[in-house]
Amino acid sequence: NAGVTQTPKFRVLKTGQSMTLLCAQDMNHEYMYWYRQDPGMGLRLIHYSVGEGTTAKGEVPDGYNVSRLKKQNFLLGLESAAPSQTSVYFCATWRDTGSDTQYFGPGTRLTVL
Amino acid sequence: TQLLEQSPQFLSIQEGENLTVYCNSSSVFSSLQWYRQEPGEGPVLLVTVVTGGEVKKLKRLTFQFGDARKDSSLHITAAQPGDTGLYLCAGAFSGTYKYIFGTGTRLKVLA
Numbered sequence: 001n002a003g004v005t006q007t008p009k010f011r012v013l014k015t016g017q018s019m020t021l022l023c024a025q026d027m028n029h030e031y032m033y034w035y036r037q038d039p040g041m042g043l044r045l046i047h048y049s050v051g052e053g054t055t056a057k058g059e060v061p062d063g064y065n066v067s068r069l070k071k072q073n074f075l076l077g078l079e080s081a082a083p084s085q086t087s088v089y090f091c092a093t094w095r096d097t098g099s100d101t102q103y104f105g106p107g108t109r110l111t112v113l
Numbered sequence: 114t115q116l117l118e119q120s121p122q123f124l125s126i127q128e129g130e131n132l133t134v135y136c137n138s139s140s141v142f143s144s145l146q147w148y149r150q151e152p153g154e155g156p157v158l159l160v161t162v163v164t165g166g167e168v169k170k171l172k173r174l175t176f177q178f179g180d181a182r183k184d185s186s187l188h189i190t191a192a193q194p195g196d197t198g199l200y201l202c203a204g205a206f207s208g209t210y211k212y213i214f215g216t217g218t219r220l221k222v223l224a
Contacts, residue, residue, distance in 0.1 A: 004155075043203075
């Protein structure tokens with residue numbers, strides 16, 4: 001039982017390059033989230049999904065796209081990376097609104113040069 | 114716009130001291146959570162409070178939700194080096210499927 005895993009753990013991009021971050025969960029949770037964490041800013045919600053095939057915008061969605069084609073996977077895409085997207089990205093899952101706990105992945109550290 | 118403000122932003126204390134971290138907002142939340150995050154890892158849930166005025170204890174940690182459900186505090190008694198980390202509060206609005214996180218308090222407890 002791996003919980004929540006994120007791929008890759010580290011990545012360095014040049015401005016304008018694209019990439020996809022993968023979040024995978026084996027807990028059969030309905031809700032999945034992508035956050036970014038920057039110094040002094042806490043965690044800010046980028047996009048989230050309340051079920052397979054659905055996505056919604058969070059606080060800071062610009063420059064990112066997401067897809068949830070399978071219940072266990074939530075993909076975060078950067079089509080044209082910018083230095084402002086340098087951050088640590090966390091994925092989280094939540095069973096349902098009756099469950100207290102969000103489970104977080106270990107994070108992906110992305111640097112855009 | 115940051116809906117949840119935490120204070121202080123940084124705190125460095127000696128082992129054995131007490132401390133309080135605050136989480137404040139002008140918004141009313143249906144529930145509020147506190148997390149601790151270690152370097153290189155994701156946040157881990159400590160507690161969820163849902164009722165105004167509610168107090169929960171977790172060993173040496175005491176959490177309180179404000180009567181109006183707009184603010185919360187975390188009090189640590191006799192801090193230990195193992196308490197070192199980033200403490201985050203997160204609030205949820207009724208009928209939504211998401212939590213909004215605070216700015217974080219970075220605590221360092223010196224032996």
